[in-house]
Amino acid sequence: MVNQTGPETAKKGMNVTIQYIISNMGNQSVNNVQIKSQQFQQNIGTLNPGDTKTFTSQVYIPTDAEVQQDFGVNATTPNPFFIGGFTVTYMDAAGNNKSVTSNSIQIILA
Numbered sequence: 192m193v194n195q196t197g198p199e200t201a202k203k204g205m206n207v208t209i210q211y212i213i214s215n216m217g218n219q220s221v222n223n224v225q226i227k228s229q230q231f232q233q234n235i236g237t238l239n240p241g242d243t244k245t246f247t248s249q250v251y252i253p254t255d256a257e258v259q260q261d262f263g264v265n266a267t268t269p270n271p272f273f274i275g276g277f278t279v280t281y282m283d284a285a286g287n288n289k290s291v292t293s294n295s296i297q298i299i300l301a
Contacts, residue, residue, distance in 0.1 A: 227278045
């Protein structure tokens, strides 16, 4: 299981904490487990059956003025603010490389 969570609401110009959860729900160990997202990349190594790893990272929500510097005077920070899913790659007990992608989240900007 892979899942990410964040706040339901936030304001432009602030950092929000995103939590990433990776669980091995199977009955065999998985190896070479790696997480890749827009915010970070991390090698976890091995996850045994029933193991869960949790990580957090800070994501900055830009202001309209900051978005306009990069994309022009009519650009705005989207509301809701969208954070795409993260990907977990791993090798199963048979030596096959696999990957799974988490949910994405939306944060309503107040």
